[in-house]
Amino acid sequence: EIVLTQSPATLSLSPGERATLSCRASQSVSSYLAWYQQKPGQAPRLLIYDASNRATGIPARFSGSGSGTDFTLTISSLEPEDFAVYYCQQRSNWSITFGQGTRLEIK
Amino acid sequence: EVQLVESGGGLVQPGGSLRLSCAASGFTFSSYWMSWVRQAPGKGLEWVANIKQDGSEKYYVDSVKGRFTISRDNAKNSLYLQMNSLRAEDTAVYYCARGCGAVAGPRCFDYWGQGTLVTVSS
Numbered sequence: 001e002i003v004l005t006q007s008p009a010t011l012s013l014s015p016g017e018r019a020t021l022s023c024r025a026s027q028s029v030s031s032y033l034a035w036y037q038q039k040p041g042q043a044p045r046l047l048i049y050d051a052s053n054r055a056t057g058i059p060a061r062f063s064g065s066g067s068g069t070d071f072t073l074t075i076s077s078l079e080p081e082d083f084a085v086y087y088c089q090q091r092s093n094w095s096i097t098f099g100q101g102t103r104l105e106i107k
Numbered sequence: 108e109v110q111l112v113e114s115g116g117g118l119v120q121p122g123g124s125l126r127l128s129c130a131a132s133g134f135t136f137s138s139y140w141m142s143w144v145r146q147a148p149g150k151g152l153e154w155v156a157n158i159k160q161d162g163s164e165k166y167y168v169d170s171v172k173g174r175f176t177i178s179r180d181n182a183k184n185s186l187y188l189q190m191n192s193l194r195a196e197d198t199a200v201y202y203c204a205r206g207c208g209a210v211a212g213p214r215c216f217d218y219w220g221q222g223t224l225v226t227v228s229s
Contacts, residue, residue, distance in 0.1 A: 001169075032214050034207075034214065034215035034216075036152075036216075038152075043202055043219035043220065043221055043222060044152065044202075044216075044219055045219075046207075046215055046216060046217050046218075049207055049214060049215040049217075050214065050215075055217060056217075087151065087152055089152070089154075089215065089216075091212060091213065091214050091215070094157075094166045094212055095154075095166070095168075096142075096154035096157070096213070097154065098151055098152040098153065098154065099151070100151050101151045101152075
């Protein structure tokens with residue numbers, strides 16, 4: 001099973017700042033890496049798929065990069081609605097795993 | 108508008124069974140891989156099972172193999188999860204999710220239901 005490790009566990013920033021979230025895989029997942037945002041009491045929302053493609057309706061301030069084992073989600077300028085938990089997810093060999101999440105909180 | 112609506116959750120005793128349903132609308136259900144993903148209270152996301160468009164391929168996380176069965180009825184635009192021999196650690200919100208990508212399994216999940224809570228407790 002491929003393990004995804006997200007860092008940091010918690011990120012404290014202010015609106016307008018840049019956020020950089022990391023996801024590291026225990027072995028290569030090629031570009032099969034997705035990012036999700038989840039707010040309390042809501043279902044996750046797909047942000048990025050195939051490492052760098054924004055999902056439908058996702059603002060341009062969200063971007064993804066990386067391949068192989070190291071991936072990054074960047075939010076260029078934080079809006080109040082961006083404070084949430086973010087998960088990465090990979091697919092390989094008919095198995096899917098998620099990272100443990102990064103909580104993005106208001107400083 | 109794509110909609111996924113889960114139902115069937117509730118309180119069940121350890122060792123018991125439950126069947127979850129997911130009603131899909133707003134897209135061609137038979138063209139997509141479908142999945143179940145769960146989230147224990149206060150915890151992260153865990154993929155549970157996938158099913159191919161025609162139901163011919165099914166995949167499960169190791170912890171539910173032999174206990175859970177995913178199925179679908181394309182004529183009714185519905186996805187199911189039969190859960191047997193339930194354990195306390197199966198307590199979670201169960202989400203129905205549509206898979207991205209039509210070939211070789213879902214690469215991601217682009218639409219999710221609101222979830223249904225399953226509580227396993229005596």
